[in-house]
Amino acid sequence: xxxxxxxxxxxxxxxxxVLTFGILxxxxxxxxxxxxxxxxxxxxxxxxxxxxxxxELKSEAETVLxxxxxxxxxxxxxxxxxxxxxxxxxxxxxxxRNDALTAQLAEEAAAGEERIEAARVRAMADVESVAAELAxxxxxxxxxxxADRAAAEIAVGQxxxxxx
Amino acid sequence: MAxxxxxxxxxxxxxxTLLPIRLGEADISFTNSxxxxxxxxxxxxxxxxxxxxxxxxxxxxxxxxxELSYEFIVGLLRETVGADGxxxxxxxxxxxxxxxxxxxxxxxxxxxxxxxxxxxxxxxAAVVFVGVTILGFVKHGFxxxxxxxPPGVSVALWPLLIPIEIIxxxxxxxxxxxxxxxxxLAGHTLLKVFAGFVPALGAAGILPLAFVAALSGLELVIAFxxxxxxxxxxxxxxxxxxxxx
Numbered sequence: 001x002x003x004x005x006x007x008x009x010x011x012x013x014x015x016x017x018v019l020t021f022g023i024l025x026x027x028x029x030x031x032x033x034x035x036x037x038x039x040x041x042x043x044x045x046x047x048x049x050x051x052x053x054x055x056e057l058k059s060e061a062e063t064v065l066x067x068x069x070x071x072x073x074x075x076x077x078x079x080x081x082x083x084x085x086x087x088x089x090x091x092x093x094x095x096x097r098n099d100a101l102t103a104q105l106a107e108e109a110a111a112g113e114e115r116i117e118a119a120r121v122r123a124m125a126d127v128e129s130v131a132a133e134l135a136x137x138x139x140x141x142x143x144x145x146x147a148d149r150a151a152a153e154i155a156v157g158q159x160x161x162x163x164x
Numbered sequence: 165m166a167x168x169x170x171x172x173x174x175x176x177x178x179x180x181t182l183l184p185i186r187l188g189e190a191d192i193s194f195t196n197s198x199x200x201x202x203x204x205x206x207x208x209x210x211x212x213x214x215x216x217x218x219x220x221x222x223x224x225x226x227x228x229x230x231e232l233s234y235e236f237i238v239g240l241l242r243e244t245v246g247a248d249g250x251x252x253x254x255x256x257x258x259x260x261x262x263x264x265x266x267x268x269x270x271x272x273x274x275x276x277x278x279x280x281x282x283x284x285x286x287x288x289a290a291v292v293f294v295g296v297t298i299l300g301f302v303k304h305g306f307x308x309x310x311x312x313x314p315p316g317v318s319v320a321l322w323p324l325l326i327p328i329e330i331i332x333x334x335x336x337x338x339x340x341x342x343x344x345x346x347x348x349l350a351g352h353t354l355l356k357v358f359a360g361f362v363p364a365l366g367a368a369g370i371l372p373l374a375f376v377a378a379l380s381g382l383e384l385v386i387a388f389x390x391x392x393x394x395x396x397x398x399x400x401x402x403x404x405x406x407x408x409x
Contacts, residue, residue: 003281035213035216038219039216
């Protein structure tokens with residue numbers, strides 16, 4: 001087996017092993033591995049940064065959303081207040097006008113009734129005089145003599161009193 | 165089986181000098197093993213550096229693989245050692261990549277698997293063992309020797325258990341190195357043996373060929389798995405040194 005027979009090559013093998021391994025160790029330790037490590041760290045930082053930025057944007061969006069909701073709620077409340085106020089104002093106005101109209105109507109009705117009463121009284125008076133005249137004419141036709149005007153009026157008045 | 169046998173299943177493990185270098189009496193020639201180590205070094209650096217050259221925020225395929233391997237070892241250390249294992253990450257990562265590329269490059273036909281040599285795997289394991297032992301003493305001072313005293317065991321059993329603990333501790337570099345070495349050795353030898361049957365059997369050689377194809381797939385898995393095992397055991401040893409029991 002050459003591994004155990006070529007003992008004279010052991011020194012050369014070990015020397016070259018130490019040389020190559022040593023150089024490799026130094027190159028990797030000083031140059032290659034820090035370079036790889038830096039790439040990985042940079043990437044991790046970038047990922048963390050992006051995640052942080054995303055979280056910031058998210059919270060910002062949530063703030064905006066909350067502000068929007070607050071604004072809409074406020075506007076809605078204001079609109080409802082305005083609606084309520086105007087409804088109350090309209091109701092009050094309507095009641096006032098209604099009252100005024102009712103009072104006016106009542107006044108006009110009273111006036112109308114007064115006028116009707118007057119007309120009725122006047123009409124009743126006319127009826128009496130016309131009835132007295134008619135009674136006088138009827139008595140003249142029946143008797144053939146002119147009737148006494150005053151007596152006819154008294155008789156009519158008496159009848160009308162009896163009949164109500 | 166002698167190393168002179170150039171066609172045996174073990175000839176693939178032979179160290180061939182490509183460029184003789186002598187330092188006084190010492191022979192530190194550049195060999196096929198050294199070449200594969202240098203290739204592994206260059207490929208690992210290119211793989212990592214070119215993979216992340218664009219530093220893309222959204223990684224492409226190549227960069228994804230680089231990041232995946234990085235996070236794989238980070239996760240391994242975090243799970244076995246915890247947060248304070250982070251300091252040893254460059255070492256564990258280098259170890260994992262070096263063993264992985266050594267194993268994988270060995271899967272290329274006519275190449276050489278430097279992790280199939282016990283001296284290489286033992287040297288790697290020794291670095292881990294010595295490093296972890298020093299770490300333990302630096303972290304805990306002399307208190308580190310209490311690591312060899314199993315917790316919750318009566319004093320009467322100490323004379324029996326403490327030697328066992330010490331032997332088990334000392335055998336760590338052996339088990340760590342032999343596991344990798346033996347896996348590579350066995351897999352590659354088996355591949356070569358069955359590949360040798362293909363021309364010998366003629367038309368029926370399709371059967372060993374199919375087996376070699378299937379075995380190559382298994383060997384690729386083992387190549388990764390052994391690198392993983394080497395790395396995770398290193399993590400466990402670091403954890404033992406840092407946290408004792």
